[in-house]
Amino acid sequence: MSEDRFNDLIRGAYVQTFPPQVELITEGDTADFLHVVLSGTVELYSSWNGRETSMATVRPISTFILAATIKDAPYLMSARTAEKARIILLPSLDVRNVFEADSDFARAVVTELAQCYRAVVKTTKNLKLRTSQERLANYLLRNHRRAGGALEFDLQVEKRRLASFLGMTPENLSRAIKALRPYGVEIDGATVRITNLADLEQFARPSPLIDDYTT
Amino acid sequence: MSEDRFNDLIRGAYVQTFPPQVELITEGDTADFLHVVLSGTVELYSSWNGRETSMATVRPISTFILAATIKDAPYLMSARTAEKARIILLPSLDVRNVFEADSDFARAVVTELAQCYRAVVKTTKNLKLRTSQERLANYLLRNHRRAGGALEFDLQVEKRRLASFLGMTPENLSRAIKALRPYGVEIDGATVRITNLADLEQFARPSPLIDDYTT
DNA sequence: TTCCCCGATTGACAATTGTCAAGCGGTCGG
DNA sequence: CCGACCGCTTGACAATTGTCAATCGGGGAA
Numbered sequence: 001m002s003e004d005r006f007n008d009l010i011r012g013a014y015v016q017t018f019p020p021q022v023e024l025i026t027e028g029d030t031a032d033f034l035h036v037v038l039s040g041t042v043e044l045y046s047s048w049n050g051r052e053t054s055m056a057t058v059r060p061i062s063t064f065i066l067a068a069t070i071k072d073a074p075y076l077m078s079a080r081t082a083e084k085a086r087i088i089l090l091p092s093l094d095v096r097n098v099f100e101a102d103s104d105f106a107r108a109v110v111t112e113l114a115q116c117y118r119a120v121v122k123t124t125k126n127l128k129l130r131t132s133q134e135r136l137a138n139y140l141l142r143n144h145r146r147a148g149g150a151l152e153f154d155l156q157v158e159k160r161r162l163a164s165f166l167g168m169t170p171e172n173l174s175r176a177i178k179a180l181r182p183y184g185v186e187i188d189g190a191t192v193r194i195t196n197l198a199d200l201e202q203f204a205r206p207s208p209l210i211d212d213y214t215t
Numbered sequence: 216m217s218e219d220r221f222n223d224l225i226r227g228a229y230v231q232t233f234p235p236q237v238e239l240i241t242e243g244d245t246a247d248f249l250h251v252v253l254s255g256t257v258e259l260y261s262s263w264n265g266r267e268t269s270m271a272t273v274r275p276i277s278t279f280i281l282a283a284t285i286k287d288a289p290y291l292m293s294a295r296t297a298e299k300a301r302i303i304l305l306p307s308l309d310v311r312n313v314f315e316a317d318s319d320f321a322r323a324v325v326t327e328l329a330q331c332y333r334a335v336v337k338t339t340k341n342l343k344l345r346t347s348q349e350r351l352a353n354y355l356l357r358n359h360r361r362a363g364g365a366l367e368f369d370l371q372v373e374k375r376r377l378a379s380f381l382g383m384t385p386e387n388l389s390r391a392i393k394a395l396r397p398y399g400v401e402i403d404g405a406t407v408r409i410t411n412l413a414d415l416e417q418f419a420r421p422s423p424l425i426d427d428y429t430t
Numbered sequence: 431t432t433c434c435c436c437g438a439t440t441g442a443c444a445a446t447t448g449t450c451a452a453g454c455g456g457t458c459g460g
Numbered sequence: 461c462c463g464a465c466c467g468c469t470t471g472a473c474a475a476t477t478g479t480c481a482a483t484c485g486g487g488g489a490a
Binding site: 027028046047048049051053055066067068070071073074076077099100103106107109110111113114115116117118120121122123124125127128129130167205207208209210215 | 242243261262263264266268270281282283285286288289291292314315318321322324325326328329330331332333335336337338339340342343344345382420422423424425430
């Protein structure tokens with residue numbers, strides 16, 4: 001990407017630090033800014049008819065609502081800070097201009113979008129093909145892998161949000177945790193300990209076509 | 216898009232006609248061809264642990280598995296013809312080359328991918344925020360709109376596939392259909408008649424952020 | 431036409447998941 | 461240190477959804 005174009009992009013940009021639990025964007029609004037998370041975490045969520053569900057957690061360094069920015073369409077999800085977060089705000093207009101003018105940038109956007117698309121497809125498969133216990137088991141295995149294979153790691157999310165992300169109620173999550181104990185899972189507070197990886201994997205049956213978020 | 220690049224693209228391409236119920240691609244395989252449906256319909260579906268779910272129905276004229284082709288990654292979904300279908304097969308390598316060389320093409324790909332991404336996000340919201348009856352009601356309203364506002368139209372899909380697409384069993388779909396009768400829905404075979412649009416809409420509460428597939 | 435096949439429907443029942451209410455326990459501010 | 465608050469857990473129960481088996485009924489082949 002050319003330096004000129006890069007400058008076009010950052011000229012109107014600004015960085016801002018937000019405290020936790022701040023609503024950054026509201027679904028349905030028009031996409032005025034592309035957001036880039038530099039530090040902290042952001043939760044994407046959606047509402048309908050008085051219900052709310054957690055859609056994703058965004059961690060540094062990635063963008064969110066890229067698709068809405070490119071299409072100049074309304075946001076499909078709301079976003080709020082989960083922890084204190086530093087975020088770059090890039091005016092959507094600038095992003096679309098550079099996107100039109102700079103083909104390297106356009107290709108980078110494609111790669112990012114393809115990644116996001118595949119991630120959501122995996123989420124849908126996870127929801128439709130698995131029970132809540134299976135979703136929890138595979139979620140734990142994914143975090144186990146993300147923690148570098150550690151058998152003990154922390155849930156990075158509040159349990160209520162995890163429950164919503166996994167598509168269940170907090171009560172149901174509590175019970176699912178207990179139900180996984182026979183398969184070698186101990187969860188105390190936010191600490192997860194896998195005492196029998198083989199049993200858990202046999203129960204969870206992870207699949208790269210659902211659980212590998214890197215491809 | 217330049218004529219040269221277009222020729223690069225169609226040089227290795229070929230069109231093929233498939234009978235119904237032919238498996239076109241299998242999830243997990245590498246993306247050798249970008250597929251374009253010219254006529255007929257194709258069903259995208261996924262499997263895990265002996266279960267199967269219908270993910271989408273592709274109608275002319277659109278592509279499928281664009282993301283896998285661009286990323287040179289394995290297919291996340293399998294595809295089979297639902298009806299007899301004519302399909303263009305474009306070698307993925309050619310698509311990636313033209314994508315690298317032709318920025319107009321790259322931008323077109325972005326727009327298409329952004330569209331697909333947003334469609335899957337809407338599907339996920341539909342699944343997580345609505346009960347099966349609500350999903351059916353909104354599915355009917357979407358088809359009602361797609362039929363140009365006609366109050367009587369045909370289900371374009373077998374009920375077993377519709378059930379799978381909506382994330383329920385065929386038995387549950389039968390019951391959901393009966394449960395919508397008080398809201399002015401009559402379904403006889405593949406024919407849907409909406410006798411009380413206002414009641415149905417009040418029950419379904421359609422939202423453009425979930426049900427409008429055009430934005 | 432008649433029969434067969436297969437998908438749709440129905441009923442009875444089971445499993446899963448959600449709801450409501452109560453109680454527990456950790457954290458944080460005074 | 462104490463108490464209030466808030467999220468988590470637990471139990472009892474209800475609603476939703478799935479499973480299994482039987483039956484219905486329409487379309488296609490002989």
